[in-house]
Amino acid sequence: MEQGENQTADNLPVSSSGNNESEDLPVKERCFEQREALPGEPRCVVCGRYGEYICDQTDDDICSVECKTILLARVAAKTKPAVQAAKRVNLPLGDESICIKDTNFPNIPTLADNRITALRSKLDICVKGEAVPDPIMCFSSCGLHEKLVHNLETAGYCMPTPVQMQVIPASMSNRSLLVSADTGSGKTASFLIPIIAHCSQVRSQQCTGKRGPLAIVLSPTRELCVQVEEQAKVLGKGLPFKTALVVGGDPLAQQIYRIENGIELIVGTPGRLIDLLMKHDVDLSDVSVFVLDEVDCLLQRGFRDQAMQIFQSLSNPQVMMFSATLDSEVEKMSNSLAKTVIRVSCGNPSRPNKSVKQVVIWVESKKKKQKIFEIIKSKQHFKPPAVVFVSSRVGADLLSEAITVATGLKVVSIHGEKTMSERRESLRRFLTGEVSVVVSTRVLGRGMDLLKVRQVILFDIPNSIDEYIHQVGRASRMGEEGMAIVFVNEEDRRIFKELVPVLKTAGAPIPRELANSRYMVGVSLGSERKRKLSSRSRP
Numbered sequence: 001m002e003q004g005e006n007q008t009a010d011n012l013p014v015s016s017s018g019n020n021e022s023e024d025l026p027v028k029e030r031c032f033e034q035r036e037a038l039p040g041e042p043r044c045v046v047c048g049r050y051g052e053y054i055c056d057q058t059d060d061d062i063c064s065v066e067c068k069t070i071l072l073a074r075v076a077a078k079t080k081p082a083v084q085a086a087k088r089v090n091l092p093l094g095d096e097s098i099c100i101k102d103t104n105f106p107n108i109p110t111l112a113d114n115r116i117t118a119l120r121s122k123l124d125i126c127v128k129g130e131a132v133p134d135p136i137m138c139f140s141s142c143g144l145h146e147k148l149v150h151n152l153e154t155a156g157y158c159m160p161t162p163v164q165m166q167v168i169p170a171s172m173s174n175r176s177l178l179v180s181a182d183t184g185s186g187k188t189a190s191f192l193i194p195i196i197a198h199c200s201q202v203r204s205q206q207c208t209g210k211r212g213p214l215a216i217v218l219s220p221t222r223e224l225c226v227q228v229e230e231q232a233k234v235l236g237k238g239l240p241f242k243t244a245l246v247v248g249g250d251p252l253a254q255q256i257y258r259i260e261n262g263i264e265l266i267v268g269t270p271g272r273l274i275d276l277l278m279k280h281d282v283d284l285s286d287v288s289v290f291v292l293d294e295v296d297c298l299l300q301r302g303f304r305d306q307a308m309q310i311f312q313s314l315s316n317p318q319v320m321m322f323s324a325t326l327d328s329e330v331e332k333m334s335n336s337l338a339k340t341v342i343r344v345s346c347g348n349p350s351r352p353n354k355s356v357k358q359v360v361i362w363v364e365s366k367k368k369k370q371k372i373f374e375i376i377k378s379k380q381h382f383k384p385p386a387v388v389f390v391s392s393r394v395g396a397d398l399l400s401e402a403i404t405v406a407t408g409l410k411v412v413s414i415h416g417e418k419t420m421s422e423r424r425e426s427l428r429r430f431l432t433g434e435v436s437v438v439v440s441t442r443v444l445g446r447g448m449d450l451l452k453v454r455q456v457i458l459f460d461i462p463n464s465i466d467e468y469i470h471q472v473g474r475a476s477r478m479g480e481e482g483m484a485i486v487f488v489n490e491e492d493r494r495i496f497k498e499l500v501p502v503l504k505t506a507g508a509p510i511p512r513e514l515a516n517s518r519y520m521v522g523v524s525l526g527s528e529r530k531r532k533l534s535s536r537s538r539p
């Protein structure tokens with residue numbers, strides 16, 4: 001140990017040089033307790049904050065016990081031959097061959113800051129915040145456990161998507177994040193990978209047998225929770241990583257039993273999680289990661305109070321918030337969850353996915369059924385499996401029956417009034433190809449990864465442009481081409497002013513009745529240009 005260092009908890013030497021005040025203060029346990037580095041001060045090699053301490057095993061500057069643990073895990077992972085830390089990869093856009101800049105792998109050639117900026121710009125990544133970690137170009141570059149890298153490969157994740165490139169290193173530096181990225185761009189794995197890495201690392205270093213949850217993911221719908229939990233299980237296979245699904249409609253007792261038996265991650269809807277926490281004493285003191293998936297929805301009235309209540313029962317967690325649609329209102333509200341966030345924006349969020357062709361048809365309400373029957377009967381226009389979105393639960397049941405009668409096809413409906421087992425069964429039948437059409441309320445509108453679906457029909461256009469963007473997004477995953485057929489008539493006038501500019505930007509034909517509608521007065525390309533500029537100026 002160097003002279004002038006104090007031995008402290010966890011064998012972390014505290015440098016006393018130049019900072020007499022810190023001598024009496026305890027070593028920072030968590031990264032977020034540390035302040036940002038001032039110009040010229042040492043920076044933590046893991047998170048970039050003030051590097052107040054020196055890691056005795058590596059001689060690197062670090063900010064806290066937490067970052068020391070991460071650093072040592074990375075060093076250990078680096079020495080394992082199976083983890084290829086310095087793999088050369090081609091940029092997905094362009095023909096440049098570059099390596100990852102990772103301050104924790106000093107032997108890897110790094111990119112200069114201006115090239116990092118160019119790389120972000122090429123990948124359509126915008127960031128805002130202090131000392132934002134550089135993007136990674138391959139999964140193995142951030143010291144992930146060998147098994148996790150293997151699981152990613154098995155799942156077919158050869159390289160990270162742009163949102164993953166930026167979010168994974170930022171999240172692994174324990175920074176809170178507000179992320180917007182296109183529908184179907186891989187946001188789920190961008191928070192699951194760091195969660196799995198964190199949980200398995202904590203467990204492998206833990207001496208006690210205590211296994212209270214370490215992370216919570218909140219999602220607005222049961223179906224989305226089921227999907228996220230399933231993906232978490234796939235990616236965390238073979239690691240000390242267990243999950244609990246906490247959603248309404250499933251027996252509460254089973255959920256409590258599972259948590260009591262030791263898990264790492266809870267995936268749940270706000271209502272059921274609150275219910276569980278009120279009725280049962282779940283120890284959340286070890287939860288250090290809190291994810292709000294579809295954050296704009298979770299911060300809307302109806303969910304907001306519950307989400308905040310859950311947040312308040314945690315002690316200073318790292319908060320990660322995601323959606324394809326974020327506006328300034330959500331940004332403001334997100335400040336009450338995390339004070340200093342990194343803002344990441346990838347692709348073209350708050351716009352319908354470019355890979356989905358939008359076909360808007362003006363149809364009077366009484367003719368809508370006839371129109372959808374025609375489409376479904378047409379070999380040229382019907383591209384099953386297809387999701388039909390409607391606005392009401394009764395409407396979903398009636399329309400699914402009507403389609404079956406008119407076309408002879410097997411159709412199921414999914415909405416919030418059905419039991420959980422009915423919803424699961426209908427989704428199973430749809431996903432396995434047993435039925436080719438599902439009629440759903442907005443329950444399937446957000447986040448659902450309906451892999452083979454390339455066609456959605458918005459029988460009833462939703463009330464907000466954000467829900468529109470999410471529903472249209474079900475027709476494409478990872479840039480695959482899809483189609484959204486949208487029925488519109490004067491009853492949908494509340495959305496006209498937002499819809500038309502969105503269609504114009506996408507180059508989608510606008511029905512004459514919509515373009516000439518008296519509810520369109522005052523909407524011009526000028527206002528659209530303003531909107532584009534303001535969204536571009538956002539991070």
Ligand SMILES: Nc1ncnc2c1ncn2[C@@H]1O[C@H](COP(=O)(O)OP(=O)(O)OP(=O)(O)O)[C@@H](O)[C@H]1O
Nearest residue numbers: 157159160161183184185186187188189324447449
């Ligand atoms: N790195 C990757 N390589 C290959 N496939 C990936 C990768 N990351 C994610 N995927 C797949 O891409 C699909 C879309 O991912 P995901 O559902 O996370 O999108 P999303 O951004 O959350 O979309 P939405 O906003 O609609 O919820 C999924 O099928 C997922 O398994």
